[in-house]
Amino acid sequence: MWMTLVFILAAVSAAPQQRRRPATQVPILADDRIHPDERGNYAFRYATGDGSYHVQQGAAFNDGVNRVRGSYSYTSPEGKLVQVSYIADENGFRIVKDNKLQPVPSPLPE
Numbered sequence: 001m002w003m004t005l006v007f008i009l010a011a012v013s014a015a016p017q018q019r020r021r022p023a024t025q026v027p028i029l030a031d032d033r034i035h036p037d038e039r040g041n042y043a044f045r046y047a048t049g050d051g052s053y054h055v056q057q058g059a060a061f062n063d064g065v066n067r068v069r070g071s072y073s074y075t076s077p078e079g080k081l082v083q084v085s086y087i088a089d090e091n092g093f094r095i096v097k098d099n100k101l102q103p104v105p106s107p108l109p110e
Contacts (some may be wrong), residue, residue, distance in 0.1 A: 025105075026050045027049035028047075028048055030053075042057070053071075064088075071084060071097075072084055
């Protein structure tokens with residue numbers, strides 16, 4: 001049993017190691033934040049050198065509901081620019097505008 005374990009460990013350590021590609025550093029072009037005030041109102045914005053951005057504003061109202069509005073963009077793995085605007089309030093999170101962002105269906109179980 002002990003010899004079997006030694007042979008398995010030797011085989012695993014001799015297996016070719018997978019090399020990882022080095023991470024690409026993307027410069028941050030903007031990073032602005034307005035931290036929450038005493039009521040919970042806040043805002044932030046960031047933009048990166050690859051064209052991605054995210055802008056969001058949140059506000060607390062007297063009715064006890066927090067409302068958020070924002071937009072973001074990024075480049076998909078297929079090279080398409082994806083831009084999305086959204087709101088979140090008492091009716092939940094909703095995309096209010098996108099540039100043909102298509103949902104990807106999950107595969108059905110067999």
